Amino acid sequence: MTALASLRRIGLPRLVVHISVLVICILWLIPTFGILVTSFREPQQIIASGWWTAMTGSSQTTAVRMADGSAARQEGDRYVISGSVFEAGQAGRVQAFGTKVTAPSEYKVGEPADLGEGETLTVAEDGSYTYTKTAPFETGRGKRVYLTVSTPPAFTTQNYQAVLTSQGIGQSFVNSLTVAIPSTIIPILIAAFAAYALSWMEFPGRALILAMVVGLMVVPLQMSLIPLLKMYNDVGALFGLPSRSYAGVWLAHSAFGMPLAIYLLRNYISGLPKEIIESARVDGASDFEIFIKLILPLSFPALASFAIFQFLWTWNDLLVAMVFLGTGRDQLVLTGALNALLGSQGGKWEILTASAFVTIIVPIAVFFVLQRYLVRGLLSGSVKGG
Amino acid sequence: MISQLVSAFGAVIAGVFLCALYYWLSDKLLQLVFPVRDGDGDVRVASRNLARRASVRPWLFLGPALLLLGIYLVYPVVATFILSFYDRSGTTFVGGANYAWAINDAQFRQAIFNNILWLAVVPAACTFFGLVIAVMTDRIWWGNIAKSLIFMPMAISFVGASVIWKFIYEYKGGKETQIGLLNAIVQFFGGDPQVWISMPFWNNFFLMAILIWIQTGFAMVILSAALRGIPEETVEAAVIDGANGWQIFWKIMVPQIWGTIAVVWTTITILVLKVFDIVLTMTNGQWNTMVLANLMFDWMFRGGGDSGRSAVIALVIMAAVTPIMIWNIRQANRQSEGH
Structure with a gap:
């Protein structure tokens, strides 16, 4: 039995030692682990969120324009524009949306939001939206909508x-x-x-x-x-x-x-x-x-x-x-x-x-x-x- | 690229072959110059030649090593000393002008101050953490794994470590998300994000953290071995006398490993005096983080290079190392006498 072994019987409670060493190990590993994780993330994600959120994905607020009035079709007495807020190949989950820059996450996904003047907008989690109006839509630029989008964790060897x-x-x-x-x-x-x-x-x-x-x-x-x-x-x-x-x-x-x-x-x-x-x-x-x-x-x-x-x-x-x-x-x-x-x-x-x-x-x-x-x-x- | 690697391997083979050839040929030559024949030769000549061989051979064995040491370490120390009395190009004797410059130069004083700061913090912190971790890891079953992980940064280059830590200290201005861990933590607890590495005075400590992170493992490994070497009886006796764990650690164990603590402390001290890469990559001496080794490198190339001034700075580092060098030589002598 070594000197340390005999000290073992009288020193600090064993559990305290286990926890302290574990904390120190984590502290010592975190810096290296941080760059390892970061090196496999996509450049946009690296600046959008800390590497410690890499597993949960990042959430960002973005703005997109919906299709304009020329894409509208008439269903009964309502005019409807539908489509997706995401471009082809873009992945993500919409968490909330809004139509004013001051309140970009005013409405919940999946629930129709009443925008007034007979307009309602529904944005689903997968990005598909339905925009309806009781009167015909104006043509020209589509309406701007603000989105809180969470991007799934994505790793790449591109870097x-x-x-x-x-x-x-x-x-x-x-x-x-x-x-x-x-x-x-x-x-x-x-x-x-x-x-x-x-x-x-x-x-x-x-x-x-x-x-x-x-x-x-x-x-x-x-x-x-x-x-x-x-x-x-x-x-x-x-x-x-x-x-x-x-x-x-x-x-x-x-x-x-x-x-x-x-x-x-x-x-x-x-x-x-x-x-x-x-x-x-x-x-x-x-x-x-x-x-x-x-x-x-x-x-x-x-x-x-x-x-x-x-x-x-x-x-x-x-x-x-x-x-x-x-x-x-x-x-x-x-x-x-x-x-x-x-x-x-x-x-x-x-x-x-x-x-x-x-x-x-x-x-x-x-x-x-x-x-x-x-x-x-x-x-x-x-x-x-x- | 491939051809470059081939030439590197070629150099390895050629280098090893040439070395081996030298030792082999010189040994053969020695036998030829001082021949010893069996039986028919004059016994006195033979024994004299044997003795001569024995007196020459050590120098043949030592020759290449001494040559390298002489050219790359001994001669430069002398040459640097001489150059410190010459002007920037090393041609005109200027007496003590370079030394006078150093004493009056604000940046030089800053570097001295920072080096002292590093010397005061890093060896102490590494030794302390190393000792504490050594004691704790020796008491748990997965201690060796823990030690391995804490020891690992030793293998990482100072430049690599600087990138790793620069990412931790990263600052984003305005409303951008903080992606540096330190600022994210500060923000989480309601504080304001800071530009850590350009914060005068305190930024030195953020750079020191990198070296402490690297060197604690070294201290831990050496001290752990020393702790294991403590005779069990001394601790047993203290237990019987009713000492508690704290008393046993400070009054029984630590005094028995003072020698090793001194070794760890001085080894890290020498390393700290030479610290260069971390400062170069983190700040390049900006924001009052200049240290001697970086100032010296700076003057080697600044404005075409000033060999006189950088020689003075190198000598200051050398002077700081010298007491430790003498202590080391004494220890080694004492040790070999005990052999």
């Missing part, structure tokens, strides 16, 4: 189709993959070799290098930007290459992830049983062979932890990509594209929410599938106190 093609999110998705995959994999081997040297090889300066790695873990990226930008420009000019390229971003991400990679892997590799490595040495294996045949396979969990961190970090990064890859339309990664859309399409929530969801879907999938490794990495990555 996704739009952002993936016309808004360039599809291209950015590919750019993000192009940045993230090499930047995740290339540093692993380099860091693993270094971590092995720092764990199982004796040499002068080892403690110093280790201290330097720990120190470099927290150096702000901002310190590196100006000199590196100058260096990239100089190197580019020297060899006639563009100063902003994927290769440059891969190297930058690899280097910025290096301190954490070395630290994580060293923590793990130095904790491997000494006997295995020593018996391999006695059998005449060189350090190189020991590393390839023993250390790499054994450190898989730590390698996976780092790979997840690095992938999330490179996929979600905005600063490095903006500085070293540029902000042209073709070079934007997903985060950059989303940032640009916030500027150019601000307020067009169907585009923003769908784009945001495309951006976050990959890391969230990675997170849920590989959470175990992520947590393990977090626990060994933070310098433990005490």
